[in-house]
Amino acid sequence: MEKLLHFAVHFLFGDGTMSGEPVPLIFLNCSSIFIFGKDEKYAACPIENGTDPCYLLREVHRAKEFRTYFLAILPIILSVIACILNFGYLIAQLKCFSQEKTSFKKRQVFLISRSLSIILANLLFYVVVIVWKANGFMYTSAMIFILIGGINFLSVTGTYIGLTILLYTAIAHQFWYMTKLTLTHCWLIIGLIWILSTASSVCIGLWGATLFYPESAPISCSFEKCQQPLAIIIVVGLSICYGTVIGLYIAMMARLHRLVRKSSLVQSRSKSNSMTAMKRLGLNMITFAVGSVPILVVCIVALANLRELSSLGEGCKSPCKTFLHSSLFVEVEILASVAAIVWIIAMIIDPVINILADKKLRGLFSKQITRVSQRLRRASTKSTISTDDQ
Incomplete structure (x- = not known):
């Protein structure tokens, strides 16, 4: 039969x-x-009564497609573009830094710190992909992923807060800015931002990965006593950081506009340059806001479905576990893909805004592109000539 x-x-x-x-x-x-040679392993899985195996199989395929295209291939391509742009922008910044006066160098060090943060985040993203492809998504790869996002988010957040206060001081309290605030103070502030960001991100990564892999985590963390309160603290903390950056900039700009109306505050050239820098910072704030909102939404959605999502990390990893929880895996892949792609796109837009808005940086960046293209042409010409001679 x-x-x-x-x-x-x-x-x-x-x-x-x-x-x-x-x-x-x-x-x-x-x-x-049905894919022969791959889907046979799901045939013997114990399916609950009323569950459609074909639906589960489709969800497994969807999860794998999202994982391949939107969590690996597309983010890697975008990450390469972001890394190239930010590396070129960093070189242009360093050249400008050596030519600028001390007052302008104070602002420049914060921009250099932001570029270094973005480049480091991209390099660590490749480490995540390598670890993921070698061992699959587990506690270690989840911890590194959260650690990268935390360092980048917190360091950039601290940089924007420091840069906003710095520019406000340069406009509203110019004497104190020129005489009391030194370049050494700016470097110390940036060092403090990196230390606090790294320490906080390590804690978030170690404990945050337990939300999804509680059994394989080296730290014991039950759902009611640890996972749920921890997730709430993380989401609230990120929301406070996000709101602080945006709110502080809006408050500073409102304060500056009131000062400008009451006095001839923006008469000198240095103040005019500082106001231009504040407006340019506003464009960066828009990028930060747009790029961070999806990450916060992902965190809130993950918090709302934490009980179900944490069940993915319970028990041993097996084909049947993937098959039976395929719909949850699709949800995780979508959340992670949206967060990664929007996060990297913001890294691409940020240097583009700064390069286009700054005439000096724009000139240096165009010269770099011209030199690289000329070197590539010379190299290709030499290789063509050597081939013809052979």
Whole structure:
């Protein structure tokens, strides 16, 4: 009877067999999406009554597609673009830094810190991809992923807060800015921002990964006493950091506009340059706001579905676990993909805004592109000549 059934499936669907191998009985209704050599391992999984195995199989395929294209290939391509742009922007900044006066160098060091943070985040992102491809997504890779996001988010947040206060001081309290605030103070502030960001991110990474892999984590963390309160603290903390950056900039700009109306505050050239820098910072704030909102939304959604998402890390990793929880895996892949892609796009937009808004940086960056293109042309010409001679 079973052989007759397999023959009927092969006759009706045409793709029901491949290399003489029949489609498992539970997947007869979806033989067109069944992948031979890969999906046989799901046939013996214990499915609950009323659950459609074809639905679970489709969700498994969706999760793998999201994982391949939107969590690996597309983010890597965007990350390469972001790394190139920010590396070129960093070189241009360093050249400008050596030529600027001390008063302008104070602002420049914060911009250099931001570029270093973005480049470091991109390099560590490649480490995550390598660890993920080598061992799959587990506690270690999840911890590194959260650690990278935390360092980048907190360091950039601290940089924007420091830069906003610095520019406000340069405009509203110019004497104190020129005489009391030195370049050494700025470097110390940046060092403090990096120390606090790294320490906080290590804690967030170590404890945050336990939310998704509680059993494999080296730290014991139950759902009611640890996971849920920890997730609330992380989401609230990120929201406070986000709101502080935006709120502080809005408050500073409102204060400056009131000062400008009451006095001839923006008469000198240095003050005019500082106001231009504040407006340019406003564009960066928009990028920061747009790029961070999806990350906060992802965190809030993950918090709302924490009980279900944390169940993915319970028990040993197996094909049946992936198959039976395929819909949850799709949700995780979508959340992680959206956060990663929007995060990297913001890294691309940020240097573009600064390069286009600064005439000096724009000139240096264009010269760098010209030199690189000329070197590539010379190298290709030499290789062509050597090939012709041979």
